[in-house]
Amino acid sequence: MASLSLIKISFALSLFFFLLPSSSSSRLSFTTIKNHHQSLTTNYAKSETERLIRSFNLFPEDLVNIIDNEPGFTPGSLVEKKFSFLGSSGPSVEDLGHHAGYYSLPHSKAARLFYYFFESRTSKDDPVIIWLTGGPGCSSAIALFYExxxxxxxxxxxLVWNEYGWDKVSNIIFVDQPTGTGFSYTSDEDDIRTDEAGVSNDLYDFLQAFYKEHPQFSKNEFYITGESYAGHYIPALASRIHKGNNAKEGIPINLKGFAIGNGLTNPGVQYPAYTDYALDKGLITEEDRDSINKLIPDCEEAAKTCQTDGGDTCSDAYQTCQAIFENILSITGNINYYDIRKQCEGPLCYDFSNAVTFLNDETVKTALGVKNLKFVSCSDTVHRAMLNDEMKNLEVDIPSLLEDGIRMLVYAGEEDLICNWLxxxxxxxxxxWSGQKGFESATTVKFVVDGAAAGDLTSHEALSFLKIYKAGHMVPMDQPKVALQMLKSWTGGNLAA
Known part of the structure; x- marks a missing residue:
């Protein structure tokens, strides 16, 4: 693959993911962790985010992009331009169909979402998919570069061509969201979202503007994808689109399905699974599991209270349930909780600092049209604003989507601890849902790629679950060929064939 130098680039990219963890490399006592949830403070939430940012070696200079007195805000406007990474030696801008731009959110005071759109390398009739990175508050740019x-x-x-880029089988959109993430910005702090209603409404408005700008793609099938905290974003957006379509709002969006990768969707069920997963992987002993499991009843009760009462009961629930995860990490030490096959040495679980350097280069920023903004890889401000959203159960709207034939794929790399497959x-x-018994009795088969078993697949009607071998939290990075085949087969309706 030919190298594409930074000097020749006439435009650039952005992407990231993840559920922000709280952890410690030193062993903590059970009593200390059990009582830890009683001291939730803004400083504690801030330290959690800062630890995640350090663990990926990102070190953003700003915590969020808020610009004072930004002039010329026109709600609902979309400004887009074509770009090429190939310079004069490669295909023209028109041939490539690479776009980037800003959308001024109509239900905001001054918020602008930054996005990239790559037309399919194969056929413009391929599905349109949107990729959402988690955090909350991490840019989709890292997925773009590394996944x-x-x-x-x-x-x-x-830059080199990605042989397994998802633009080979789809027209793909990457969005820096919520506002304040990546190159998305505002001049008013009130635009920082605090829940899935705000997030999904912004994305729905963006998609309406996108299809108005690109009407030739409105007939294509549409799919929502993403990973980690996008386990919240994705069901919320799918439900919002479905409701908009049913109410005949705006441009119909041809929603066919949504895929959640190593996601956080129903915390009240997922947190209690930590100990069984850790025991099965040899990370803790049976004695450890039995001791930590004493925290589970309080976690389950707190998660239920969050769902019914909301507000600060959700941040309390987060602290209560996070004690389970913390206790495991106090035993595992420097393990990389995104890929337990690896150690997290010091702050360098992964090193994505090149993306931060690249996107903060003045030449790149000038080409992108992002003015004097600093690229915010993971926003502490956005994360803390969404703190009462983390323990919400986003599974609640999924059954109605399945009943209407909208397909869901949940996939997970088997080596991820933090959003584990179990x-x-x-x-x-x-x-x-109506197909629950059928799904329970469905036969699990091997998902085969190029003649080799790549995972375990269970499918029934509109629902599929796929455990992927030899992959951590970031399946497209760890198993790029498998991830591409998964997307192609699933959107083609033959994942279980």
Whole structure:
């Protein structure tokens, strides 16, 4: 693959993910962790986010993009331009169909969402998909560079074609959201979202503007994808689109399905699964499991209270349930909780700092049209604003989507601890819908790629669950060929064929 140097680039990218963890590399006593939830403070939430940012070696200079007195805000406007990474030696801008721009959110005071849109390398009739990164508050740019975008970023800040980019089988959109993430920004702090209603309404408004700008794609099938905290975003957006379509709001969106990768969707079910997963993987002993499991009843009760009462009961629930995860980490030490096959040495669980350097280069920023903004890889401000959203159960709207034939794929790399496959499997199996018994009795088969077993697949009607071998939290990074085949097969309606 030919290298595409930074000097020749006439435009650039952005993407990231993740559930922000709280952890410690030193062993903590059971009593200390059990009582830890009683001291939730703003400073504690801030330290959690800062630890995540350090663990990916990101070190953003700003916590959020808020610009004072930004002039010229026109609600509902979309400004987009084409770009090319290939310079004069490659295909023209028109040939590539690469776009980026800003959308001024209509239900905001001054918020602008930044996005990238890559037309399919194969056929413009391929499905349109949107990728959402988690956090909350992490940019979709890292996924673009390190997971499933058209290009990958090398150590010398050059770009190479990604052989397994998802634009090979789809027209793909990457969005920096919620407001304040990545290159998305505002001039009013009131635009920082605090719940899934705000997040999903913004994304729905963006998609309406996107299809108005690109009407030729409105007939294509549409799918929502993402990972980690997008386990919240994705069901919320799918429900919002479905409701909009049923109410005949605006431009109909041809929603066919949504896929959640290593997601956090139903915390009240997923947190209690931590100990069984950790025991099965040899991370803790049976004695450890039995001791930590004493925290589970309080966690389950707190999660239920959050769902019914909301507000600060949700941040209390987070602290109560997080004690389970903390206790495991006090035993495992420096393990990389996104991929337990690896150690997290010091602050460098992963090193994505090249993306931060690349996107903060003045040449790149000028090409992107992002003015004097600093690229915010993971926003502490956005994360803390969503603190009362984390323990919400986003499974509640999924059954009605399945009943109407909208397909859901939940996939998970088997080596991820923080959003592990077992917890995801448990909430999927526990979900009440008309096909629940059929899903429970369905035969699990091997998902085969190029003649080799790549995972375990269970499917019934509109629902599929796929455990992927030899992958951690970021399946498209760890198993790019498998992830691409998964997307192609699923959107083609033959995942279980």
């Amino acid at each position: 499933n975008g058209p290009f990958k970023l090398t150590n010398n800040l050059s 917890g995801n499997s448990k909430w999927v199996h526990a979900m009440e």
